[in-house]
Amino acid sequence: MSLPVQQFLEPGGLLDQKLERYEFRPQQVQMAKMIADALEGRHAAIVEAATGTGKTLAYLIPALLSRRRVVVSTGTKALQEQLFFKDIPFLQEHLPRNFKAVLLKGRRNYLCKQRFEEMERKPAFRSADDVRLWPVIRSWAGKTSTGDRAEIEGLPDNYPTWQELSVGSEGCLGTKCPYYDECFVNRVREDAQEADVIVVNHHLFFADLALRQTGFAEILPSYDAVVFDEAHHLESVATEYFGLQVSNFRFWELAGDVERAVDADEVSAEAAADVLETTRHLTKAAGQLFDRLLGVLREGRHGLDVLDDIPERELIDEALEEVYDGLDDLEGAIRAVSALGESGQRLAQRCKELSFELKQVIRCDNPRYAYIVERRDRGVFLQAAPIDLASLMRRKLLDTHDALVFTSATLATGGNFEFFKRRMGMLGFEREEGPAVKAVKVEELILEPVFDYPNQCVLYVPNKLPAPNDPNFCDNVALIVDYLLKITEGRAFVLFTSYMNMNAVHDLLVDKIDYPVLLQGQASKREILEKFRATPNAVLFATSSFWEGVDVEGEALSMVIIDKLPFANPSDPLTRARLDLVDERGGNSFAQISLPSAAISLKQGFGRLIRSKSDVGVVAILDSRVAHKSYGRYFLNSLPPAPVVWSAPAVKRWWYQRHPELLPEKG
Structure with a gap:
């Protein structure tokens, strides 16, 4: 490496010279040095970098100075875009080397010019509301240079018709497409071939790795x-x-691609009619299957592994046979139309693969997998999920890559990375090199917090509240929440581990609270956050999606209230299977999985509060098990070093010590 990273991060360095609000953070330098060593020495590194460390520049600068091609994979598209449109342009302007960066997303994020032309010629909107945005999309499509849907102002994340305007790898025509040379996906692929930094998200990285x-x-x-x-x-x-x-979406996409294929001039009307009639039979059968599976979900069951024990199994098996027959018939009908050529062969192969994968998932007969049925918006998903992910991560990632950096604000539990390393297959990790077996070097670093938690924050845990399984739990939570909100005059997130508790406490308080109340689900996440920031003294009731990736600096957020410890639901088939596997191997699933998983989630919720050195506030965890159970200390040790108080009046005293100007006048 030509220049040491500290020249850029220490006082007098690049950041000091170019950033108006520069603050020297030794933790940032520590992190950058470790990452530089990992890239140079081609080994793994794990870094927990608390909020405020400046971890983005701490890994981007050594990555660029290494002169290697580095993939940066993020958990969310939002962080992807922050990196690409904010941090990377800053470094391109000021770093003493030229470099090229590319932002890559999955295929479905890009406009397909062939699909757009078909929509122009033969509109097929999935809902009436979708028509309203069509003029905006048409105008954007005529001038975009990237085809990235994120450029479209006001386009909802779940805009249904986008499925008709984009294409997955299964439906892509490849070199047969008339727009192949102009394809946005092909262009960004070509750009990536020459890039020094490729910014992706975890979904794209693992989709690529699996393929x-x-x-x-x-x-x-x-x-x-x-x-x-x-x-x-x-x-x-x-x-x-x-x-x-396997999902209902895959059947819809297959049907749509078949309809487009037979719409070509080369296919006779008679042949097209036969294929379309067969397609309709298949989509009807698939619709019945997924409707019946939804009936199972409405009964509160969540795993395909229990379907053998319920009366609906016969109806589901009957629907399955119809689907298998429909896929076989469609495959045969497509192969019989020679005019479809290569695209027909690909469609027929998709029918065959879809039938095979559905049978694999629905049999539920591989003990290495958990079998799950899940509803997500309009989608119904059947999944065979691997139970022992560690062995797969070792084989597919660790054995095939050497320079790997893992970082987050929440990776350590109990003061170490054992849980993370165990889940990633890194405990006792060795790699074969020729006839020898070599232990792989993994450097570890837990950085000290940047913020002054002992003075900026207090943690409140009630020691007299009933346990979460008590029937009066929500009533008691409502009483404490009401008391706490009066202290900070609103300006709070009230976070829950379930919609049931969220709705119950919200309903108890919505007419009593003197502050503006927002409820998750009333609008999109982005809209609710914007409204929270813009509304003085607002209170937001929310669940898991607001526990992380949400940044509200300043007095607008002065308190975060968490209803209970975020233990995973043990009735979830995958969770249950992973717990059972640890126990079967002689381990302790509660200590090895349940506790550390909950601790990481709790740290994420805690982390919503203090986002800058000037923030001051209260975190309340309304779960008395922290006070009374032996594992309570484990959770406290996993959180930032804030002082702990055990009564609500103590919270009030702490608050007014920090805000004496808010003390009520005595009179």
């Missing part, structure tokens, strides 16, 4: 190193891509 095992790659060119930011998300994302998944 590489079969000899294909989704989008990524070859690269030398990977930095995983928000690395605490890796297990859940990798689980999705290392298993099998």
Whole structure:
């Protein structure tokens, strides 16, 4: 490495010279040095960098100085865009080397010019509301240079018709497409071939990694190193891509692609009619199957592994047979139309693969997988999820990559990385090199907090509140929340581990609270956050999606209230299977999985409060188990070093010590 990273991060360095509000943070230098060593020595590094460390520049600067091609993978598209549109342009302007960066997303984020032309010719909107945005999309499509849907102002994340305007790898026509040379996906792929930094998200990275095992790659060119930011998300994302998944969306997309294919001039009207009739039979059968599976979900069951024990199983098996027959019939009908050529062969193969994968998932007969049925908005997903992800991560990631950096504000539990390393397959990790087996070097660093938590924050844990399983829990939570909100005059997040508790406490308080009340679900997450920031003294009731990735600086957020410890639901099939596997191997699943998983989630919720050196406020965890259970100390030790108080009046005293000007006048 030509220049040491500290020249850029220490007083007098690049940041000091170019940033108006520069603050020297020794933690940032520590992190950058470790990452520089990992990239130079081609080994792994794990870094927990608390909020305020400046971790983005702490890994971008050594990545660029290494002169290697580095993939930066983030947990969210929001962080992807922050990196690409804010941090990287700053470094391109000021770093003493020229470099090229590319932002890559999954195919479905880009406009397909062929699909757009078809929509212009034959509109097929999925809902009446979608028509309203069509003029905006048409105007954007005529001038965009990237085709990235994120450029479209006001386009909802769940805009249904976007499925008709984009294409997945299964439906892409490849070199047969008339727009192949103009394709936005192909262009960004070509740009990535020449980039020094490729910014992706975890979903794209693991989609690519899973496909590489079969000899294909989704989008990524070859690269030398990977930095995983928000690395605490890796297990859940990798689980999705290392298993099998069949959804109603896949049937809809197959049907849509078949209809487009037979709409071509080369296909006779008679042949087209036969294929379309077969397609309609399949979509009807698939609709019945997924409707019946939704009936199972409405009964409160969440795992395919229990379907053998319920009366609906016969109806589901009957619907399955209809789907298998429909896929076989459609495959045959497509192959019979020679005019479809290569595109027909691909569609027929998709029918065959979809039938095979559905059978694999629905059998529920592989003990290495948990079988799940889940509803997400309009989608119904059947998934075979790997139980022991560690072995897969070792084989697919650790054995095939050497320079790997894992970082997040929440990776350590109990003062170490044992839980994270165990889940990632890094405990006792060795790699074969020729005839020898070499232990792989993994450097570890837990950085000291940047913020002054002992003076900026207090943690309140009630020691007299009933336990969360008490029938009066929500009533008592409502009483304490009401008391606490009066102290800070609103300006609070009230975070819950379930919608049930959120709605129950909200309903108890909405007419009693003297401050503006917002409820998750009343608008999009972005709109609710904007309204919270713009509304003085607002109170937001929310669940898990607001526990992380939400940044509200200043007095607008002065208190975060958490209803209870965020233990994973043990009735979830995947969670249950992973707990059972640890116990079967002689371990302690509560200590090895339940506690550390909950501690990481709790740290994320806690982290919503203090976002700058001037923030001051209260975190309240309304779970008396922290006070009375032996594992309570484990949670407290995993959180930032804020002082702990055990009564609500103590919170009030602390608050007025910090804000004497707010003390009520005596009279």
